[in-house]
Each structure stands twice: as structure tokens, then as C-alpha cells.
Amino acid sequence: MNAQAPALRDPRLNRPEPLAPPLGDGGFFQRDRSIHPPAHAPGYKSSVLRSPRQSLLSLEGSVSEITGPVFGENDLGPLDNDLIRNYAKDGDPVGERIIVHGRVLDETGRGVPNTLVEFWQANAGGRYRHKKDTYLAPIDPNFGGCGRALTDDTGYYYFRTVKPGPYPWRNYVNSWRPAHIHFSVFGSGFAQRLITQMYFEGDPLIPICPILTTIPDKDALDRLVAPLDLNASAPFDSLAYRFDIVLRGQRSTYFENRTAGN
Amino acid sequence: MPQPLNYLKETASQTAGPYVHIGLIPAMAGFDIFEKNFSNVLVTPNTKGERITLEGRVLDGTGTHLRDVLLEIWQANAAGRYNHPADRSSGALEEEFRGWGRAGSDFESGFVTFETIKPGAVADKAGRRCAPHINLWIVARGINIGLNTRLYFSDEEAANAADPVLNLIEQPVRRKTLIATRSERGGKVVYSFTINLQGPEETVFFDV
Numbered sequence: 001m002n003a004q005a006p007a008l009r010d011p012r013l014n015r016p017e018p019l020a021p022p023l024g025d026g027g028f029f030q031r032d033r034s035i036h037p038p039a040h041a042p043g044y045k046s047s048v049l050r051s052p053r054q055s056l057l058s059l060e061g062s063v064s065e066i067t068g069p070v071f072g073e074n075d076l077g078p079l080d081n082d083l084i085r086n087y088a089k090d091g092d093p094v095g096e097r098i099i100v101h102g103r104v105l106d107e108t109g110r111g112v113p114n115t116l117v118e119f120w121q122a123n124a125g126g127r128y129r130h131k132k133d134t135y136l137a138p139i140d141p142n143f144g145g146c147g148r149a150l151t152d153d154t155g156y157y158y159f160r161t162v163k164p165g166p167y168p169w170r171n172y173v174n175s176w177r178p179a180h181i182h183f184s185v186f187g188s189g190f191a192q193r194l195i196t197q198m199y200f201e202g203d204p205l206i207p208i209c210p211i212l213t214t215i216p217d218k219d220a221l222d223r224l225v226a227p228l229d230l231n232a233s234a235p236f237d238s239l240a241y242r243f244d245i246v247l248r249g250q251r252s253t254y255f256e257n258r259t260a261g262n
Numbered sequence: 263m264p265q266p267l268n269y270l271k272e273t274a275s276q277t278a279g280p281y282v283h284i285g286l287i288p289a290m291a292g293f294d295i296f297e298k299n300f301s302n303v304l305v306t307p308n309t310k311g312e313r314i315t316l317e318g319r320v321l322d323g324t325g326t327h328l329r330d331v332l333l334e335i336w337q338a339n340a341a342g343r344y345n346h347p348a349d350r351s352s353g354a355l356e357e358e359f360r361g362w363g364r365a366g367s368d369f370e371s372g373f374v375t376f377e378t379i380k381p382g383a384v385a386d387k388a389g390r391r392c393a394p395h396i397n398l399w400i401v402a403r404g405i406n407i408g409l410n411t412r413l414y415f416s417d418e419e420a421a422n423a424a425d426p427v428l429n430l431i432e433q434p435v436r437r438k439t440l441i442a443t444r445s446e447r448g449g450k451v452v453y454s455f456t457i458n459l460q461g462p463e464e465t466v467f468f469d470v
Contacts, residue, residue, distance in 0.1 A: 036407050041406060044404070049324060050322050050404035051460070058468070061470065062387060063384055063385075065470040067346035068336060069362030105270060106270075109270055128281045130280075132369075144284075144288070144293065182285055184286060189348070190336045190399065195276065196274060197276040219271070223274065246270045249270075
């Protein structure tokens with residue numbers, strides 16, 4: 001991985017800008033299920049009883065799938081992308097201060113503008129502010145652990161937080177999650193809806209994580225690992241990690257029902 | 263070697279995990295962090311259409327209800343128009359009605375509810391009229407990639423019988439897994455549904 005790539009270009013891709021056909025309403029590229037975890041992944045035990053066993057029924061994208069909710073700045077508050085401040089009561093949260101930034105792109109390489117990105121995480125000790133989390137690491141009174149941002153016109157987003165800690169969980173008797181941040185992304189159509197997790201370069205728990213290793217494709221797994229991006233860090237303040245997210249590409253309607261603006 | 267196509271690859275999905283609530287519905291998880299919160303109420307006093315409550319549960323392979331699941335719905339307004347620029351149909355748009363909501367299941371009972379309106383019918387690409395429906399997306403711990411399905415309405419028998427998507431389902435018995443049952447409770451219209459993740463009544467899920 002190359003963490004020294006120029007700003008705003010996915011440092012893991014290092015290839016020419018792909019062809020971006022005009023936007024249309026032709027639906028989305030077929031989802032390549034071979035890069036996603038299968039529903040039934042026995043190493044991640046919770047999936048066993050929660051995985052459909054019938055084949056999914058493939059639907060050609062109709063208006064119900066190519067459309068999706070539209071969000072705007074009015075949906076957000078001013079501190080929503082600052083996890084260091086958005087729950088602070090009497091000081092800053094404990095932990096390594098980090099900036100996470102990147103772009104939301106689609107498979108054609110085009111930035112996805114004005115889309116909602118939401119994120120949540122454990123605190124620096126590996127504890128979530130959730131009533132079901134009983135791990136012995138303490139709650140941080142100054143850390144909530146969630147935030148959100150809208151991408152700009154180029155698909156760029158950023159937020160500030162503290163690096164989450166790893167934590168144990170009940171899968172095998174000694175299973176630990178690598179440090180990670182959960183992401184939820186919308187895109188322009190409901191068929192692009194995606195939830196994923198971002199991991200941190202160099203974490204030794206990555207190759208042995210029962211959840212991460214549900215992903216059958218090594219390259220797809222590597223793409224969930226954010227490189228340290230020293231160029232984007234704030235000296236004497238915060239390190240930075242870069243995480244680009246790719247949503248399904250949108251087909252164009254080249255020759256049929258061409259309408260103005262396509 | 264031919265020219266490389268250079269398409270990017272979609273980012274891989276990962277489970278939403280057991281703590282999805284603090285990220286997506288923190289107010290429901292018991293802490294106050296955002297000034298503005300998304301919710302399971304899609305309607306305002308000005309919204310046109312019949313008010314309905316959707317009430318459902320998600321069951322695992324043993325028939326046990328999930329108590330940590332998150333659902334989102336996406337729907338057209340009462341005129342059959344989605345609030346999105348790619349819907350170029352002629353139904354009247356209502357700016358105030360986004361058509362989207364999210365809800366977590368109750369931490370004990372597992373029930374998920376939405377307050378919305380019954381959507382109007384939309385047309386598919388071929389211009390065929392589709393039965394009114396609500397698009398549903400399901401994530402939880404143990405679900406590795408979000409599940410897409412639809413809810414149709416039990417009082418739309420004729421429209422359901424002609425619906426092009428329901429008719430893609432080979433076994434008629436499986437079509438029933440997508441039909442929410444209408445009832446009235448305390449003067450309110452309630453549509454009840456059950457999502458079975460596995461088993462003989464497994465819900466039909468879509469690769470959209």
C-alpha cells in the first residue's frame with residue numbers, strides 16, 4: 001500500500017482514471033458477490049442462524065432501487081463530524097487523536113457527492129457507549145463514539161476522532177476484534193446502500209479476525225484497511241488515516257429512452 | 263492483452279454488529295448526542311395519504327426474534343412518486359415527505375415499527391403498474407451483507423396478483439412472505455409482517 005499518494009486520489013488504486021459514462025437511470029452494475037462475505041460464514045458464529053439459505057431473487061433495477069433518500073446539511077449538526085467534541089463534557093476524550101478522511105466513489109471512479117456517511121466506534125479502551133456492552137474497559141465520559149458527515153461535490157468526507165481500541169467478544173473463547181470504525185453509506189440509490197468497517201494499517205489482529213476473514217477475496221479485505229496518511233496529519237495534533245469507499249457503479253442508458261441531462 | 267477496463271471494485275460489506283444502534287439511532291440506544299435524529303416516523307401533519315403503522319419482527323433460524331436488528335424503509339408517496347431526481351414519473355412530489363425511515367427493534371420484544379403512509383403504485387421500466395410496496399433493508403449482528411426485501415399489502419389482492427416482481431417468485435407459497443397483513447387497532451391501520459431469515463417460510467430476499 002502506498003500511503004504517500006497525492007491527496008484526493010485513492011492511494012491504493014494507482015491506476016489511470018477509469019472511464020466514467022454519463023449518468024443515467026439504467027440501474028446499477030451487478031453486485032459482485034464474490035468479494036462480499038457470504039451470508040452463511042460459520043467462522044463468524046452469529047451468522048449461522050441469521051443467514052438466508054434460499055437464493056436471492058435477482059431484480060433488474062426499477063425505480064424502487066435506483067432511487068434513494070436524499071440528505072442535506074439541514075439533517076446534520078455542526079459538531080457531527082467531530083467525535084472529539086460532540087460528546088465532550090469536561091475535556092477531550094482519552095486516546096490517540098486521529099483524522100479519518102477519504103472519498104466515496106462509485107465503480108466508475110466518479111465521486112459520489114452529497115451523500116450521507118455515518119460512523120460509530122468503541123472508545124480508546126475498546127468499550128462502546130451501549131447498554132449491551134459490558135466489557136471491563138471504562139466508559140469515557142467525554143466520548144460518545146458516533147458521528148456523520150455529508151460528502152462534498154467531489155465525494156470527499158472527513159472527521160476527527162480518537163483511535164478505537166481492540167476488544168474481546170464472544171465467538172471463540174479468545175476472539176478479539178481489531179481496532180475498527182463502522183461505516184454506513186447511502187449513495188444515490190437504495191441499491192447502493194452499504195455498511196462496512198474500516199481497519200487500521202499494521203494491526204496484528206486483522207488476519208485472525210473471524211468477522212474480517214468472512215471476506216473471501218484477499219484484495220477486497222485489504223481495501224478495508226486504511227493506510228496511515230502522514231501528509232494529511234495535523235503536526236503536533238493528530239495523525240490521519242485515509243479510507244476511500246467504493247459503491248456500485250451506475251449504468252447509463254446509452255440508446256434507449258434518452259432524456260435531457262443524460 | 264486488451265485494454266484494461268479499470269473499474270473500481272465495490273467496498274466489501276461487513277456486519278453492522280451488535281452496537282449498530284449507537285451509530286445509526288443513538289437516541290434509541292439511550293444517549294443524546296445529535297441535535298437532529300433520524301427516526302421511524304416518516305409523516306408530518308401535512309403528508310398526504312392514508313396513515314399506517316408498520317409493525318414487524320425478524321426471526322432467526324430457530325424462530326427466535328432478533329432484538330438487535332435495524333430496519334430501513336424506502337417508499338414512494340401516496341401519489342406513487344419517489345422523492346428522488348431519478349423518478350421522472352408524473353405523480354406529484356411532496357418535498358416534505360422524504361420517504362425514508364429507520365428503526366431498531368425493541369430490545370425486549372423485538373418489534374420494529376414505522377409510522378408512515380400507504381404508498382401509491384409505481385410503474386416499472388416497461389411501464390407495467392407495480393402493486394404498492396415498501397422497500398426494506400435489514401442489518402444486524404450476524405448479517406454479513408444487508409438484506410433487501412419488499413412489503414406488499416394484504417388488501418391489494420388484485421394488484422399483488424399482477425405485480426411483475428411478485429410474479430418472478432417461482433413458488434406462489436413464497437410470495438406470501440412479502441405480504442403485510444392489514445388490521446385495525448384502536449382506530450389505527452396496522453400492517454403486520456414477519457421476516458424469517460431461515461426455515462420453510464424463509465422470506466424472499468432480493469439481489470437488487
